[in-house]
Each structure stands twice: as structure tokens, then as C-alpha cells.
Amino acid sequence: MTQVLNIIGGGMAGSEAAWQAANMGVQVIIHEMRPRVATFAHRTGDLAEMVCSNSFRSDDDEQNAVGLLHWEMRAANGLIMQTADKHRLPAGGALAVDRDPFAASVTEALRAHPNITVQDAEITEIPKDGSWIIATGPLTSAGLGQAIATETGADALAFFDAIAPIIHHDSIDMSRAWMQSRYDKGETEAERTAYLNCPMDRETYDAFIDALLAADKTEFHEGETAGYFDGCLPIEVMAERGRETLRHGPMKPVGLTNPHQPDIKPWAVVQLRRDNALGTLYNIVGFQTKMKYGAQADVLRMIPGLENARFARLGGIHRNTFLNSPTLLDDQMRWRKHPHVRFAGQITGVEGYVESAAMGLLAGRLAASEILGQPMKTPPQDSAMGALIHHITGGAEAKTFQPMNVNFGLFRPVEGLKGGRRGRTDRYKAYTDRAKSAWQEWLTGAPA
Incomplete structure (x- = not known):
């Protein structure tokens, strides 16, 4: 047999x-x-x-x-x-x-x-x-x-893992955002403009961090302990490790030039990456989160260019065995x-x-x-x-x-x-x- x-x-x-x-x-x-x-x-x-x-x-x-x-x-x-x-x-x-x-x-x-x-x-x-x-x-x-x-x-x-939000492209304000891969990396024009960038000045970044730290977050059930994998940390956990952590991580502003304000270097940049072939959906790179849905939408709409964002999927947290x-x-x-x-x-x-x-x-x-x-x-x-x-x-x-x-x-x-x-x-x-x-x-x- x-x-x-x-x-x-x-x-x-x-x-x-x-x-x-x-x-x-x-x-x-x-x-x-x-x-x-x-x-x-x-x-x-x-x-x-x-x-x-x-x-x-x-x-x-x-x-x-x-x-x-x-x-x-x-x-x-x-x-x-x-x-x-x-x-x-x-x-x-x-x-x-x-x-x-x-x-x-x-x-x-x-x-x-x-x-x-x-x-x-x-x-x-x-x-x-x-x-x-x-x-x-x-x-x-x-x-x-x-x-x-x-x-x-x-x-x-088990440890706990988080997923990032996905946004409808037509709800992003392109008068504030722009398309560019970091350091213009890529062999084709499509690759060199593969990421959508939302800039923040220092005041906006500080307000964003404050809101992030104060937002309602998913609570664990009694008896559960939360150990996170460092490669997929929720943004709130990164922010709790220090106010500058995010701008030295997923929000680092290096290798990018804002064509709307070419002479002003952003303090931080939020990047989004195409999530489907049609280009109608974009996910926020590195923005895994455990914020509750209501708070999550409010905080993410503080990002310049995402003030009127419509979410195809909000982020969340799950158990990972x-x-x-x-x-x-x-x-x-x-x-x-x-x-x-x-x-x-x-x-x-x-x-x-x-x-x-x-x-x-x-x-x-x-x-x-x-x-x-x-x-x-x-x-x-x-x-x-x-x-x-x-x-x-x-x-x-x-x-x-x-x-x-x-x-x-x-x-x-x-x-x-x-x-x-x-x-x-x-x-x-x-x-x-x-x-x-x-x-x-x-x-x-x-x-x-």
C-alpha cells in the first residue's frame, strides 16, 4: 500500500x-x-x-x-x-x-x-x-x-503578532503625499516610485506619538502574557520604547525628497506600499498595531495625507503559536x-x-x-x-x-x-x- x-x-x-x-x-x-x-x-x-x-x-x-x-x-x-x-x-x-x-x-x-x-x-x-x-x-x-x-x-x-492597516488609494491626499522609493531604488520607474510617502514635521510627529501612546489598545485575557517578535512589533510598543524609536524605524525620513517642499527635510515619513495590482489599495509599511478600531482610525488620520483615509482593513493583533x-x-x-x-x-x-x-x-x-x-x-x-x-x-x-x-x-x-x-x-x-x-x-x- x-x-x-x-x-x-x-x-x-x-x-x-x-x-x-x-x-x-x-x-x-x-x-x-x-x-x-x-x-x-x-x-x-x-x-x-x-x-x-x-x-x-x-x-x-x-x-x-x-x-x-x-x-x-x-x-x-x-x-x-x-x-x-x-x-x-x-x-x-x-x-x-x-x-x-x-x-x-x-x-x-x-x-x-x-x-x-x-x-x-x-x-x-x-x-x-x-x-x-x-x-x-x-x-x-x-x-x-x-x-x-x-x-x-x-x-x-505563543507570542502575539500584529497586522497592519490597508487604505483605499483614492482616499489619500496626493497634494501632501508623493510616490518615491527610498534612495530611488529600483531599475524601472515603477520600482523607483513604488512607495507612497506621507511627511511629518516635528510638531506633527510629537502629536502623533502622544496620541499613539494614549490610544485605547487591545487588552489581553487574564493569564495571557504578551511576548512580541521584534521583527513585527506593534507601533505602540515601539513608541513605548522611546519617542524617537519610530522615526529611526518604519518612519525614518532618509533617502526621500518631498517634491511639494523640496527644500524642507521631513522629520519623519510614513510609507505605504501597493497592496494589489490595480493600485487601489495600499498598506502602511511597518504599522502593525494593537489599537482598538475606533482609536486606530482617529490616530492614523493624523498622518498628513491620510486625514480622510478610508480603511479596507484595520490592523489587529492575534496569537501566534x-x-x-x-x-x-x-x-x-x-x-x-x-x-x-x-x-x-x-x-x-x-x-x-x-x-x-x-x-x-x-x-x-x-x-x-x-x-x-x-x-x-x-x-x-x-x-x-x-x-x-x-x-x-x-x-x-x-x-x-x-x-x-x-x-x-x-x-x-x-x-x-x-x-x-x-x-x-x-x-x-x-x-x-x-x-x-x-x-x-x-x-x-x-x-x-
Whole structure:
């Protein structure tokens, strides 16, 4: 009897895992509880629905670790990257996509694959046999989350994540705002004008910070503790860390010139990025928030150019489940206690769409190769995926483990390179050259 690979969750990780395994000749069943069981953040029943930003971040595969991860996924025939490229939107040096057609295309590709079946069902218990990947992402259902917590003996498998607001473009005052990517970055005019910018002078910025700090915010339920991932902090939390934090973070004014007042340097700048191909929707970059809806609209309308903003979606906060992977998973992403079960995606303690999909890619290939009787080695640590999986399955300190984006700090040093800014450019290029070679070697040696 042919062994089937069962995947719980049809997000970025589950979708990519299914695609990889199915293309290796394994029969796959995706168990996705939506649309039968809704979540706080999802709007549809599509697979790989984007619930936060519509960006896969930097696409630079020579100077940026996430761009390198893009490159590795493309080299491995990754569905998520193929589909992202198909639905790409202008975003300077970033890879942003039209979120609804993106998810619809991923769903269509998976449902059309002869080796893939999609079942609309919620799984609430740990499977006792067979081959399984749990890729339930940041919104693992209460039943399955409790089952995992019971089995792991952990009672704190979560932190809190926030999503950013989306605004209708025709409600933005373009006599105050302008289109420009930071430092005019991009090869085409569309890329050089991919961001919409709203300037603030110092007085407006100070008033905005005051209102932000005073606004009504989402309260946690009794017994919940809020630990935030630093890469996706609510703007209120950043403001609480210091009044200047935002203008040195998502509101930094550098690399931009206001054509309405070219001789006046803004004190801070709020950037918005196109959220769909039509250009009718824009999301506020880096503005994840836990403000309550009424207060949120009032505060955000203090931003010059957004005084009459109409919101297609307000921001919000949700629970994000993850494991203490260094103590629970082996280097093949298998649960040590139940080795027939693998984990993939954000639940493993990676953060971001790209990292989640990358861990799905690996889990799918590793599980399929095991089913086929041709087990693979874990990817080499010098590749981006190898560095990431090494970090979450043993390289990180278990006592302080928190979700992590891919970054060059996870890579083994390249010896003999000079320091300083120029040295950093050379070092990053050395990391990416070495990673690409290691990844290609792993792919070539992997069973087909």
C-alpha cells in the first residue's frame, strides 16, 4: 500500500511542502480547516492566503539573506516563489505581490496537481501513525494547539503578532503625499516610485506619538502574557520604547525628497506600499498595531495625507503559536517524541512568509524522500535554508528561543575578509556565493 504524506495546514509552509513532495511522486493530502473553521485574520478559504503584509521583503540575493532564501527556493522549483513572481507588484528592491490573485493561483496549482488532495477538515489530535507534517502556522487551532502543548509539556507556546492597516488609494491626499522609493531604488520607474510617502514635521510627529501612546489598545485575557517578535512589533510598543524609536524605524525620513517642499527635510515619513495590482489599495509599511478600531482610525488620520483615509482593513493583533524547536525537533524537522510527525513553518520558530515557506519546502522534501526509501541529508549549514534549520533545531539557545528571521548572523563566518562598510559588502557577497554553491550541490545530490 502506497504511503500518503498528510499535511495539516494549507498556509505558506503547508502549500510548499505539498508541492515539493507531490513533485517527487508522493501522494499528498492537505488537511485545511478553512473555510469550515474561520480564524481571526483569514478572509477566504484559499491556500497560502497572506494575512499580514503582502511583501516577501528584499529580493537582493547578493546582499540580503532573505533575498538569498528567495534564490534557493527558486532553484528548488518552489511554488511560492514561482507564484510570487507571477503576481509581483512594484516595490523597489522588495518582492511584493497582489495578495488575492497570488493565493488563488497557489490554490489552483495545488488542487490541479494529480498527486494532491485537499480536504476541508480540522485536525485536533496528534496523529498516531502514518507520515505527517504539522504546518498550522501562527493561527493553530485551539484543539490542536492544546494537544501539542499537552504532548510537549509546555504551557507557553505563543507570542502575539500584529497586522497592519490597508487604505483605499483614492482616499489619500496626493497634494501632501508623493510616490518615491527610498534612495530611488529600483531599475524601472515603477520600482523607483513604488512607495507612497506621507511627511511629518516635528510638531506633527510629537502629536502623533502622544496620541499613539494614549490610544485605547487591545487588552489581553487574564493569564495571557504578551511576548512580541521584534521583527513585527506593534507601533505602540515601539513608541513605548522611546519617542524617537519610530522615526529611526518604519518612519525614518532618509533617502526621500518631498517634491511639494523640496527644500524642507521631513522629520519623519510614513510609507505605504501597493497592496494589489490595480493600485487601489495600499498598506502602511511597518504599522502593525494593537489599537482598538475606533482609536486606530482617529490616530492614523493624523498622518498628513491620510486625514480622510478610508480603511479596507484595520490592523489587529492575534496569537501566534510556536514550539521550542531546539528541544523538540531533530535536524530532519521530526518531532523527537513522535518521529512520524514533522513540523514546518512559523510553528517551528521561524518568522516571515519566506522563512515559513522555506521550512515547508525542506519538510516536504525530507518527508517524501523518507517515504520513497531514499532519505536525504539535512541541507548544508552554509546554505540559507541550512543555516535556518540548524538554528531552530539546535543552534539556538533553548532557554531564550524566540522566532527568528533569516539573517547573516546565522551563517558560519567567512575568514579573511576586512571589516567596515566595504568589508560588509564583500562579506555578504561571500556568504551568498558560498550558499548558492552549497545549495546547488545539495539539490543535485538529492533524490528526484
